[in-house]
Amino acid sequence: MSGESATDYIQHHLTNLNLDLTEGTVEPGATGFWNLHLDTLIMSFGLGALFCYIFWLAARQATSGTPGRLQNAVEAIVEFVDKTVSETFHAKSRLIAPLALTIFCWVFLANLMDLIPIDLVPSILSALGVSYWKVLPSVDLNFTFGLSLSVLVLIIAYGIMGKGVGGFFKEFLTHPFGIWLLPFNLVLNLVEFLAKPISLALRLFGNLYAAELIFLLISLLPWWIQWALGTPWAIFHILVVPLQAFIFMVLTVVYLAMAYERH
Amino acid sequence: MNFSATLWGPMISFVLFVWFTMKYVWPPIQQALADRQQQIADGLAAGERGKQELEKAQSEVEAMLRDAREQATEIINQANKRQDEMIEEARAEARAEADRILAAAREEVEQESRRAREELRKEVSSLAVQASSQILKREVDAKAHQDLIDQLATQL
Numbered sequence A: 001m002s003g004e005s006a007t008d009y010i011q012h013h014l015t016n017l018n019l020d021l022t023e024g025t026v027e028p029g030a031t032g033f034w035n036l037h038l039d040t041l042i043m044s045f046g047l048g049a050l051f052c053y054i055f056w057l058a059a060r061q062a063t064s065g066t067p068g069r070l071q072n073a074v075e076a077i078v079e080f081v082d083k084t085v086s087e088t089f090h091a092k093s094r095l096i097a098p099l100a101l102t103i104f105c106w107v108f109l110a111n112l113m114d115l116i117p118i119d120l121v122p123s124i125l126s127a128l129g130v131s132y133w134k135v136l137p138s139v140d141l142n143f144t145f146g147l148s149l150s151v152l153v154l155i156i157a158y159g160i161m162g163k164g165v166g167g168f169f170k171e172f173l174t175h176p177f178g179i180w181l182l183p184f185n186l187v188l189n190l191v192e193f194l195a196k197p198i199s200l201a202l203r204l205f206g207n208l209y210a211a212e213l214i215f216l217l218i219s220l221l222p223w224w225i226q227w228a229l230g231t232p233w234a235i236f237h238i239l240v241v242p243l244q245a246f247i248f249m250v251l252t253v254v255y256l257a258m259a260y261e262r263h
Numbered sequence B: 001m002n003f004s005a006t007l008w009g010p011m012i013s014f015v016l017f018v019w020f021t022m023k024y025v026w027p028p029i030q031q032a033l034a035d036r037q038q039q040i041a042d043g044l045a046a047g048e049r050g051k052q053e054l055e056k057a058q059s060e061v062e063a064m065l066r067d068a069r070e071q072a073t074e075i076i077n078q079a080n081k082r083q084d085e086m087i088e089e090a091r092a093e094a095r096a097e098a099d100r101i102l103a104a105a106r107e108e109v110e111q112e113s114r115r116a117r118e119e120l121r122k123e124v125s126s127l128a129v130q131a132s133s134q135i136l137k138r139e140v141d142a143k144a145h146q147d148l149i150d151q152l153a154t155q156l
Helices: A006-013 A038-060 A069-088 A096-115 A120-127 A141-174 A179-219 A226-260 B005-137 B142-155
Strands: A018-020 A035-037
Touching (some): A035 B005, A069 A226, A069 B005, A096 A226, A141 A226, A179 A226, B005 B142
């Protein structure tokens, strides 16, 4: 932070590399719907692709004999996810377990970017002429809501699959107070319905945003004391990073199970 | 921190990644896990089977050994019996042979003695006749020699 004020420094780190779609120019800080956060898109897609590639490598060479290191690690994760899912979602589904695995690994990798020294990537990229770069996709609401809205679509789909179109809407209107309190049911269910994706997205965003902000504040301290706060905070986030990924996965499966199974 | 078209990015990638995982990642790994589970189960079952077979084989071996021992004992007993029989037979035969030889010898002795006696009798008679004729030639006193003749007669 040479010469800039603390506010500018933090502001800079929290600004996406933005592509204005209406004008076709790179314009950080622009508002409106027709903008693309290039850093979020590239980071999230790249991390997801990395997950797919690593797991595909393991799956391609998967053997029932003695597994190698990679297969061991991948199997451990797969079995962990499989166990968690089968404890929650009791019906047979070919989609749920791979979905949970994807969410867990993708969100985990996205959160893991939190542990990269915060000035490392932006300073490398600014030397290459890219002025803004948020390396942590979980700190973009577009990423977390992108995930949670996809989950919402799945919740609706599974609700209809499990209960039929009629059953789904009937539950929406008559649950939990019965047909005579229909408006209350509707409002209640609507709130509950919307609370799911919002809480999913905001929980992830909030946790990682706070983490990132604290790291930024720590990096404002004199260099010789940074380790004293940065190290415990980073160690703490070794816990938070997989925990948030796990929570996102488990809640997704729970929501889908609630939508699918009859009460 | 505002919503923008960026929202579509993660949604589309999400669908893509989930599809990829579902198609190319999950099934092979699950397959490998299931196969390994099957292999381990098979291995354990095979071990159990092997153990049972070993026990069976051991008991078979024991039975065979017992049979063999019994047979050996029987054979030895038979052999002993046969030996006794043979010895008994041989002894009986030898005894019979001895009896036969003894009988033959006795018979021969008997015959021989009978013949000798016969001969002797003949000789004595002729001797007696000779003697008597001699005596008679020398006007014998029959009375005086009567006891001599009697003595001879008793000796025969």
